Every structure is written in C-alpha cells, then in structure tokens.
Amino acid sequence: MAFGHLVSIPRTSTSIATGGNCWKRRKFVDNYCASSISTTTRASWQPNRNLITKEYSLKHNISKNPFKAIEGGISSTSDDNKIEKPYLVNASSAQSHESEPQAHHHESQNSFNAIKKALINVIKFSRLYAFIGMQAGTISASIIAAENFSQISPMLFLKGLLQFMVPFFFMFQYVMGINNLTDVEIDKINKPYLPLASGEYSYNIALIIVISCLFLSIGLSWMVGSKPLFWTVIVNAALMSAYSVNFPLLRWKRSTILTALSNAISMVGSFNIGPFLHMQTFVLKKAVSFPRSMLIGSLVMGCFYVIITLSKDLSDVEGDKAAGLKTLAIRLGVKQVFWLCVSLIQMAYGIAIAIGASSPVLWSKIVTVLAHLIMIGYVWNHAVTSIDLSSKESLQSFHMFMFKLVTIESVLIQFVR
Incomplete structure (x- = not known):
C-alpha cells in the first residue's frame, strides 16, 4: 500500500526544510520509506542499479515535503497526472479499439437491415408470389410446344424460355405497379402493408418504377425479335391499363364482367398461348398448330x-x-x-x-x-x-x-x- 502511494510522488524541486523537528520528521519518513520499499520494490525491480536509483528518488522526493506525505498517505500533484497520463491514454485507446468493432458491427447490421427491408418492399410492390405461381403455366406451355425434347437441345429450350420470361417479368411489374398507383386509397384499407399505401414508397418513386418497367418490357421484347412475345406484351399492357386506369370508358374493374374477361384473356395470353406460340414459331421455327x-x-x-x-x-x-x-x-x-x-x-x-x-x-x-x-x-x-x-x-x-x-x-x- 505504501508503494502504491509513493510512486506518484512529484519530482519538482523544493526547498529542504531545516530544524530539529524537521530533521526528526525527515528521519522518520526515511525509515518509513526504506522499510516499505525494501519489502515491495525488491520483488518488482531486478536490476540493483534501478532499485537503488528509484529508492533514492522516492526518498529524495518525500524529503521535500514530509508533512504532506504523512497525512493520509501521499497526495497527488500535477506530476501525478504526468505519470498516470500514459496509462489513461492507453486505457482510452484500448476502449476505442474495443468500440471500433462494435461500431462496424452496428454499421454492417444496419446495412443488412436496410437491404433486407428494400427487398421486402420490392417483393410486396411487385407481388412476386403471383408471377412465380404463373410461371408453371409458361413452362408447361413451352414444353407442349416442344412436343418432345429429342427435337430440341436443352440449352436452346432454356434460352427460348428466358427470352420470353425476362421481358414479361418487367411487364408483370408494370401491371402490378399501375394497379398499386391507381388503388392507393383502397390499399390503405385493404392492404396497408404495401409500400405505396404504407408510405415506404412515394408516389413519384412508384411512378418511375412503373414507367421504367413498361419501357424495359417493350424494349426487350423488340430486341428479342419474337412477334408472339412482342404482341403478348402489348396486349397485356393495354388490357391491364384499361382495367386499372381511371379514364373515360376505362377503369374496367368497376364492372364484374369486364374485370373477369380482361383478367382471364390477359392471363391465358400471357402464361399459356403467348409462350406456346413463342416457343413453337420463334424458337423452333415451326408452323402454328394447337x-x-x-x-x-x-x-x-x-x-x-x-x-x-x-x-x-x-x-x-x-x-x-x-x-x-x-x-x-x-x-x-x-x-x-x-x-x-x-x-x-x-x-x-x-x-x-x-x-x-x-x-x-x-x-x-x-x-x-x-x-x-x-x-x-x-x-x-x-x-x-x-x-x-x-x-x-x-x-x-x-x-x-x-x-x-x-x-x-x-x-x-x-x-x-
């Protein structure tokens, strides 16, 4: 305990007190320090030269102000801060190094959550479950068009299938998106979890997505060069726009008969007849036959x-x-x-x-x-x-x-x- 107090003794030079009482008190302090240091420092400092030097330094500093050293142990001075400062710096540095991985972890976690949330909003906005469910019809119709796979290589079949599915994926996003845009107030009651109804997407952002998907679908269909694909996209866009958009003579969803007819014709053309004709006439170069x-x-x-x-x-x-x-x-x-x-x-x-x-x-x-x-x-x-x-x-x-x-x-x- 004595050594723990003694290491923080200041090294500033002061005048040495004189007189009998001071000398006695100094002698007492010297004996006190010697006995304390002799039991502690010898185990800690191996080199004799360092031991003697540090004992002398400690005694010398105590002798400068013996009264202050005795009452309540050795009090800290400004030089204590100099001695302890490196340790404080090291401690704070260690804490900062420990906090850095935590900060990086939180940042990566936040980034992951943001990406996850964005993907969930895309899935909700585009109704991907419906598109995936309907692709069974597209694949089935394409297989019927091929009749048997001895007439077509698997890679050619896969290429023809993707040529139809990719452009139509963007058309499907247009169809779902235009319905979301025109039914915002209805969805706030029926489907408040949708991004546009919940406020996750602004109206302008949703409009940009919808228009972009429309042009992507038409542009990709034109680039592929398949007439069945191109006209399937055009007819589907026209029917679903008439179903959703609130223009004169449109907004067919207000009529049960027009709703059933427009949706049934659109889906049969998009997921059955369209891919069948695309595979039969464009990919396999055959004449039309059902x-x-x-x-x-x-x-x-x-x-x-x-x-x-x-x-x-x-x-x-x-x-x-x-x-x-x-x-x-x-x-x-x-x-x-x-x-x-x-x-x-x-x-x-x-x-x-x-x-x-x-x-x-x-x-x-x-x-x-x-x-x-x-x-x-x-x-x-x-x-x-x-x-x-x-x-x-x-x-x-x-x-x-x-x-x-x-x-x-x-x-x-x-x-x-």
Missing part, C-alpha cells in the same frame, strides 16, 4: 384465371365499398361468391375429366381422370375445413391457394393426349 393438350389447357386455365380474379375480391370488400366499387363479392356477398369459386373449380375439373376420358391413349385417360377426381375431393375438403368466411386472412389464403391449383394443373396438362 395440339389437344394445349386447347384443353387453355380452356381449363381460363376457368382458373376467372376464379383467381373473383377470389381476389373476397378479402377486399371493405376497401372496395369505400371506393364505390361494385365487385361481385359486394353485390352477392362473400359467402355466395366463395362457393361460386369452389363450384367453378369443380366445373373446370369436370371438363378435364370429360376430355381425358375421351382420350384414345389409355394411360392418358387413366392419369387425367384419376388425378382430377382426387383434386375435386382435395379442393372440397380444403374449402369446408380450412376456410373461415368471417376472417379476412383466411379468405386471402384461399386466393393464394388458387396459385397452388394452377401449378398442379400445369403439370397435369402434360398428361393429356
């Missing part, structure tokens, strides 16, 4: 697209009423439209069963009929046991369920002969 499976597929898929259009409005009744829209769900009620959708699904499966049963190929007849009978039971059980008509979330899940049925049907169409 096989049995393509005709049946277009008919059955058209029914599913109408059902998707109707089921979308089931969870949007509140916002559509506030906007003055008269959707079928508002006119007839949610329950009636829900069971109408289920009935239309069963009707589409019935058409597939009837056509499959008339197939001249036995294995195609068995697979088509049996698979669609199973689907009828599966859809009915899901509608009865899994859907709560009073829950907005449950009705939205039914709409999402339709994309699963489209994917399954796109696979089953391959077995139709």
Whole structure:
C-alpha cells in the first residue's frame, strides 16, 4: 500500500526544510520509506542499479515535503497526472479499439437491415408470389410446344424460355405497379402493408418504377425479335391499363364482367398461348398448330384465371365499398361468391375429366381422370375445413391457394393426349 502511494510522488524541486523537528520528521519518513520499499520494490525491480536509483528518488522526493506525505498517505500533484497520463491514454485507446468493432458491427447490421427491408418492399410492390405461381403455366406451355425434347437441345429450350420470361417479368411489374398507383386509397384499407399505401414508397418513386418497367418490357421484347412475345406484351399492357386506369370508358374493374374477361384473356395470353406460340414459331421455327393438350389447357386455365380474379375480391370488400366499387363479392356477398369459386373449380375439373376420358391413349385417360377426381375431393375438403368466411386472412389464403391449383394443373396438362 505504501508503494502504491509513493510512486506518484512529484519530482519538482523544493526547498529542504531545516530544524530539529524537521530533521526528526525527515528521519522518520526515511525509515518509513526504506522499510516499505525494501519489502515491495525488491520483488518488482531486478536490476540493483534501478532499485537503488528509484529508492533514492522516492526518498529524495518525500524529503521535500514530509508533512504532506504523512497525512493520509501521499497526495497527488500535477506530476501525478504526468505519470498516470500514459496509462489513461492507453486505457482510452484500448476502449476505442474495443468500440471500433462494435461500431462496424452496428454499421454492417444496419446495412443488412436496410437491404433486407428494400427487398421486402420490392417483393410486396411487385407481388412476386403471383408471377412465380404463373410461371408453371409458361413452362408447361413451352414444353407442349416442344412436343418432345429429342427435337430440341436443352440449352436452346432454356434460352427460348428466358427470352420470353425476362421481358414479361418487367411487364408483370408494370401491371402490378399501375394497379398499386391507381388503388392507393383502397390499399390503405385493404392492404396497408404495401409500400405505396404504407408510405415506404412515394408516389413519384412508384411512378418511375412503373414507367421504367413498361419501357424495359417493350424494349426487350423488340430486341428479342419474337412477334408472339412482342404482341403478348402489348396486349397485356393495354388490357391491364384499361382495367386499372381511371379514364373515360376505362377503369374496367368497376364492372364484374369486364374485370373477369380482361383478367382471364390477359392471363391465358400471357402464361399459356403467348409462350406456346413463342416457343413453337420463334424458337423452333415451326408452323402454328394447337395440339389437344394445349386447347384443353387453355380452356381449363381460363376457368382458373376467372376464379383467381373473383377470389381476389373476397378479402377486399371493405376497401372496395369505400371506393364505390361494385365487385361481385359486394353485390352477392362473400359467402355466395366463395362457393361460386369452389363450384367453378369443380366445373373446370369436370371438363378435364370429360376430355381425358375421351382420350384414345389409355394411360392418358387413366392419369387425367384419376388425378382430377382426387383434386375435386382435395379442393372440397380444403374449402369446408380450412376456410373461415368471417376472417379476412383466411379468405386471402384461399386466393393464394388458387396459385397452388394452377401449378398442379400445369403439370397435369402434360398428361393429356
């Protein structure tokens, strides 16, 4: 303890006190320091020269002000700060080095969160789930056009598929974006989580995205040089603009019939007939011909697209009423439209069963009929046991369920002969 106080003794020179009492007190301090240092410093300082020098320095400094040294230990002076300063600097430096990785960690975490949030907003704005769900139809139609892969190399097929999918991806973003722009007030009630409705995107930013996607889609289609692709993009843009934009004679979503027709024609052309003609005429350089499976597929898929259009409005009744829209769900009620959708699904499966049963190929007849009978039971059980008509979330899940049925049907169409 004594040594801990002694190391901070100042080294400034002062006058040495004289007199008997001072000499006695100085002698006492010298003895006190010697006894303290002898037990502490010898273990700490190995070189004798350093030991003697530091003992002398300590004694010499104490002798300059013995009274101050004795009362309450050795008090600090300005030179104490000089002695302790390097240690303080080192401590603060260590703390700064420790805080630097933490700061970098926080910065990287913030950057990661910002990127994650941006991607989530893109997914919400573009409704990627719908685009991915519909691509099963695009792939199925392209496979039907190829007939068998002995006539086409896998790389050529993949190239032709991407030539159609990439431009149409941007067209799909335009379609979803123009609908978001024209339905901001409705989405604030029905879908407040969407970036435009929630304020994550400003109206100008969303408008720039939508216009950019439109020009990218048309430009890429023109560069590819496929007439089926180009006209599919143009017709789809025209129909969906008429469906969404609030201009005279437009805003077709106010009419149930025009809504169903525009959406069904747009989706059949975009995900079935368009990619089929693109693969058949542009990639494979064949003459136009529609096989049995393509005709049946277009008919059955058209029914599913109408059902998707109707089921979308089931969870949007509140916002559509506030906007003055008269959707079928508002006119007839949610329950009636829900069971109408289920009935239309069963009707589409019935058409597939009837056509499959008339197939001249036995294995195609068995697979088509049996698979669609199973689907009828599966859809009915899901509608009865899994859907709560009073829950907005449950009705939205039914709409999402339709994309699963489209994917399954796109696979089953391959077995139709």
